[in-house]
Amino acid sequence: MKAFFIAVGSELLDFKLNTYTQILSNKLGEMGIKLNHEATVEDDFDEILSATKYALSRSELIIICGGLGPTFDDLTRKAVSILTKRKLIFSNYIYDFLKQKYRFKRLKKNLKNQCMAVENAMLLENPNGTAFGEIIEFNGKIIILIPGPLNEWLSMWDKIKDFLSKKLNSKKRIYSVRFKIADLKESELEKALKPITKKDFTILSGPNICEFILRGYDKRKIEKLKIKVEKIIGPNIYGYEEDTIEKKLGELLKQKGKTLSIAESCTGGLVSSRITDIPGSSAYYLGGINAYSNEIKTKMIKVNKKTIKKYGAVSEQTAYEMALKSRKIFDSDYSVSVTGIAGPEGGTEDKPVGLVWFGISGKEKTLTEKRIFLKKDRSYIKEAAANTAMFLLYKMIK
């Protein structure tokens, strides 16, 4: 089954990003439905009507998001009503629901529209707003209307999923596993996994992290493959599905009751900021020093002046001292350091833009690691270095 997604909203053609396509695509993908067309149209009746007509000529499943609010003059419902030749009728069911929810005595004018629904539509309650969703079956096709706000339509998704699952051959459900991987090049990943996987996978690349997604109709086969993948690239897997490195690292530190400090140079505070994106991170994160200048590296983190003079600020020796000494200064169980060249200026032949040294210090040992990030983009290098720093620490603690 193929799906056509129509997003209604002038703001989506002006300043607001349409982020729903990917969410919907994933949710449909889980059921084996492929989203193969997305259209965004302004809040205009003729546009919605025309786009929906076109969608009906192309797909079996049309999902229309937005244009259902009380201020929208019912554009979406009206368009679907015309195209399906079904009346818009006043729904006592919706009326009673809204009456109970908002405790009104007489129907307010702006809510009257919200009680209208396409004849014979299956209604989807909205716990987070006034616009009901609707599922309309028409000439062997399915039209689903969902309200614009994310929390409103997500709250209806289970019902939509149930409905679509029943319509689909149940054997056709797609099973998937999303591996979260760090510090492994896409080419190495492909090479490592090619012998065991076929074409049914996707790799999404980020700054020295990536996602590897296995998909298939055969659940047991996917589970077997999952184990095989873990055997081959296990050390580089930091999580699954929605996991982030900062979340996994935080869980690990919390679970072991350990504390952390950070000494950053080229990432300029990004590692600390990412760590503290996690609610409750104050349980394990004590603090960090962003030592952008050499003076601050020696003064605040007590890196030996001779070390910087002899080896430079971007060196194994400096990274080592930064991690070790920051752990001692902060009196934390662990510390991680990052020093590198984020560019665009400052690179040399020996030390090119993208070179980053890491120090990872625990009470038992202090290690160093070197990486060269080839994409010469400042924000990419910062993100790649931050991901790597957190992952290297995660590996040491684990």
Place this chain on the structure above:
Amino acid sequence: MKAFFIAVGSELLDFKLNTYTQILSNKLGEMGIKLNHEATVEDDFDEILSATKYALSRSELIIICGGLGPTFDDLTRKAVSILTKRKLIFSNYIYDFLKQKYRFKRLKKNLKNQCMAVENAMLLENPNGTAFGEIIEFNGKIIILIPGPLNEWLSMWDKIKDFLSKKLNSKKRIYSVRFKIADLKESELEKALKPITKKDFTILSGPNICEFILRGYDKRKIEKLKIKVEKIIGPNIYGYEEDTIEKKLGELLKQKGKTLSIAESCTGGLVSSRITDIPGSSAYYLGGINAYSNEIKTKMIKVNKKTIKKYGAVSEQTAYEMALKSRKIFDSDYSVSVTGIAGPEGGTEDKPVGLVWFGISGKEKTLTEKRIFLKKDRSYIKEAAANTAMFLLYKMIK
């Protein structure tokens, strides 16, 4: 004139966000062209053909992005060739251009497709890739083909703009000013500007920053309005168009030859990271301390233990000491401090989630400011606090 935008790319229906709609919408808007439909289709010939046909039935201007690469089997060009009934012909002009650029002797197979163009198309050179853009006029309509990567199609934009400007009635050009505003509530902004503006404006809200966009056909009127707006909300304007606070703050520090240090608590390194997003920030940013725990505030920033005990970590007094003492420790000209409650835990009746104290210290004075950010979202509060810290410092230095 209305425009229809088609983005070609299966990845845009799967995992990759389509961020071009807003960029294109802005660029077209400057010329008075309204983008009123966007469609994303997979890399499939029939889909591209059908979507382009539909677009031709709806709009005078169709912009198709992607599907021009050497590995794409020429999908977009072929579809346009069929719909316009014009042949695809081998262009010696493109051939010579690519030959000179890539210095090949014989034409490589994968570049052969790249030399094909729709008959009578105006060709747009691509300094950043192999796919030429094309402008095709057909039955009073305009079809523009642009390559997928942003830097490739942006490099062609000036030529496209010239072409479209000539086609348009020059009186219809839209003039716009985009004010970058900080530390002013949307409601206050609206109230302040309502007396002088009509409906032709847009406000885009961010975390304690916003954009106010004036638009109109009358250039002189817009210029007059701009001056009026500056008179009313001048102190809250930190820049225009693509400016960011970190960029403007960096320019100011560089220009005055002054240095900066930062003492962060609830933002956890975010202010430092944002400051160091700017290339060359090492010229003015010395470093910072992310003091997440109270011990680190007293130990590293030398905040008086009594101050924290008496007033708490989130207090005017602690913010004051953090800024003043960090300026001294780092020996910088300026320092800014942030201490607050990012949530979701940790709020009390007196000190709710969203309360943030700032300290701003220069050699002449040290100030404090208090803000309460009402949106109870951790990342929003972090971003709002970071924006405010940089803006307050910007105001002091200016």
